[in-house]
Amino acid sequence: MIGEIESVRLDDLLLNLQVDLIKMDIEGWEHTALEGARSLIERAKPNILVEALDLRARELLVRFFSDYSYKDPMFLTNEIFCFYRKNIKMKNYVLNRLVSS
Secondary structure (H helix, E strand, O other), X not given: OXXXXXXXXXXXXXXXXXXXXXXXXXXXXXXXXXXXXXXXXXXXXXXXXXXXXXXXXXHHHHHHHHOOOOOOOEEOOOOEEEEOOOOOOHHHHHHHHHHHO
């Protein structure tokens, strides 16, 4: 082991903030991070852009989001896809938010 990394749940970090978009690329730890954001997801209903490198990761994420009435994921690339709840033109919304962030 090289060292330890301190982690903080998104539910604790973003307790009172309105969040519209969550973008995650954390090398296979997306599902674990989302488990720590359940209250945030339920409260804020953000659109979520996430990377999943393999079929197992995608299946975990699809199952996770089915608990929250998210629509089927929209694939932006072979590895990056978006789960969304809000009825908007999602691809343009996501791309515009990424460019401006």
